[in-house]
Amino acid sequence: MDEVVEAFEEARRLRRERADWQFIESLPPRLRAAVKFFIETGDLRLAQLLSGLDYEDFRELLRRARVPVLL
Incomplete structure (x- = not known):
């Protein structure tokens, strides 16, 4: 469990x-x-819903913001 929290x-x-x-x-x-x-939080789907953007547009926004998405 500690490894998960650390990750x-x-x-x-x-x-x-x-x-x-x-x-x-x-x-x-x-x-x-x-x-x-x-x-x-790392919660991509909820963040995308909160943004009001579709999934691909939100991923592009994260790319422009230089936020790594580790899936």
Whole structure:
């Protein structure tokens, strides 16, 4: 169980460190909140739903924000 928790924490750390925060902060509030939610939780589907974008567009937004998606 500890390995799972450590893996989630490591993934969150990587998302935080690699993200382009200047770009993220320039986003409209709903998109900014969805990207931040994904960075903190790693829940791609819920973050995508919160954003109001379709799946491919949200993945593209994460790519532009330099947020790694580790699946």
